[in-house]
Amino acid sequence: MGETHSLSLRFLKRYFLPSSRQYCEMNDELTDFVPAYVELLERGELAGRVANAYQHLSDCDLCGRYCHVNRHETVQGAVCRTGERAVVYSFGPHHGEEDPIRGRNGSGTIFFSWCNLRCVFCQNWDISHRGAGREVESTELAEMMLSLQEQGCHNINLVSPSHVVAQIIAAVHRAAQRGLRLPLVFNTGGYDSREALALLDGVIDIYMPDMKYGDSRIARKYSKVRDYVEINREAVKEMYRQVGDLVTDERGVALRGLLVRHLVLPEDLAGTRNVFEFIAHEISLQTYLNLMDQYHPCYRADEHPPLDRPISHDEYQRALAMADKMGLHRLDQRQHRYW
Numbered sequence: 001m002g003e004t005h006s007l008s009l010r011f012l013k014r015y016f017l018p019s020s021r022q023y024c025e026m027n028d029e030l031t032d033f034v035p036a037y038v039e040l041l042e043r044g045e046l047a048g049r050v051a052n053a054y055q056h057l058s059d060c061d062l063c064g065r066y067c068h069v070n071r072h073e074t075v076q077g078a079v080c081r082t083g084e085r086a087v088v089y090s091f092g093p094h095h096g097e098e099d100p101i102r103g104r105n106g107s108g109t110i111f112f113s114w115c116n117l118r119c120v121f122c123q124n125w126d127i128s129h130r131g132a133g134r135e136v137e138s139t140e141l142a143e144m145m146l147s148l149q150e151q152g153c154h155n156i157n158l159v160s161p162s163h164v165v166a167q168i169i170a171a172v173h174r175a176a177q178r179g180l181r182l183p184l185v186f187n188t189g190g191y192d193s194r195e196a197l198a199l200l201d202g203v204i205d206i207y208m209p210d211m212k213y214g215d216s217r218i219a220r221k222y223s224k225v226r227d228y229v230e231i232n233r234e235a236v237k238e239m240y241r242q243v244g245d246l247v248t249d250e251r252g253v254a255l256r257g258l259l260v261r262h263l264v265l266p267e268d269l270a271g272t273r274n275v276f277e278f279i280a281h282e283i284s285l286q287t288y289l290n291l292m293d294q295y296h297p298c299y300r301a302d303e304h305p306p307l308d309r310p311i312s313h314d315e316y317q318r319a320l321a322m323a324d325k326m327g328l329h330r331l332d333q334r335q336h337r338y339w
């Protein structure tokens with residue numbers, strides 16, 4: 001484990017929900033950390049942010065696709081197939097995320113349906129490509145967030161959130177007024193527009209983007225997307241500008257910052273060296289990195305060799321060695337325990 005970034009713990013209870021007994025018991029050590037969106041709420045700026053975000057839906061530029069569809073009226077032409085309301089597949093505590101995200105009590109995951117990418121190897125294709133799930137109003141989304149807090153989760157983990165930025169900000173506004181005090185994790189495929197990230201500035205505390213590819217031609221072939229690398233890199237730079245390196249509390253639970261995910265693909269289709277060079281030279285050597293080894297063929301991967309096989313031990317070891325050579329030392333280590 002590399003260098004740790006900690007804030008001092010204090011036993012401040014000023015942000016407890018008085019009625020949240022379970023939450024109090026499970027999170028008996030609170031920090032003086034205040035989520036970014038609470039400050040925005042207290043400055044009276046969060047409501048305006050909601051209105052601004054919904055305006056973007058009428059000529060949608062909320063992700064790197066730039067479909068310019070009026071989502072108040074139609075989903076025709078919207079790659080994400082999502083209109084005014086978000087579609088949610090599931091929500092609940094999740095213990096399979098990175099150590100700083102799952103902590104002891106789990107990450108409060110909200111899994112959004114549909115996606116702005118079209119990866120041929122998608123592990124959740126029925127949710128992301130077929131839209132399994134149901135439409136929810138922002139009021140219900142806010143209830144989910146508060147429920148996850150009540151269950152003792154360390155954060156609200158927004159999975160596949162790029163296309164539902166407006167709905168998320170609206171829900172956060174409602175939930176914050178009712179006592180939501182957990183950091184938000186923006187768990188994204190990394191194809192996010194600068195317009196969306198401007199709306200999220202001061203709302204999100206933890207950005208967790210994929211950096212899927214180091215070559216846009218490969219991205220186009222396997223994720224049906226243009227200029228992935230250019231848009232992804234601009235987005236990650238902006239995320240880093242907003243939140244900096246990952247900071248954790250004394251238990252190792254993330255409070256704020258950037259966590260990058262990179263999935264190693266067969267025959268280096270992910271362009272691992274290019275991705276690491278970018279992180280090392282243009283982001284930070286303190287970047288917390290999850291170098292993922294779990295690739296296995298899903299969805300239509302069998303039609304696209306070499307994606308029709310898992311990665312080899314050697315392929316993963318080479319990626320690890322490359323991270324080491326570039327000086328990227330904050331690698332997620334699932335076997336490590338903070339408690």
Ligand code: SF4
Pocket residue numbers: 060061062063064065066067068069071077078079080081082116162163164
């Ligand atoms: S969120 Fe992205 S994919 Fe969806 S309509 Fe807007 S620009 Fe298109």
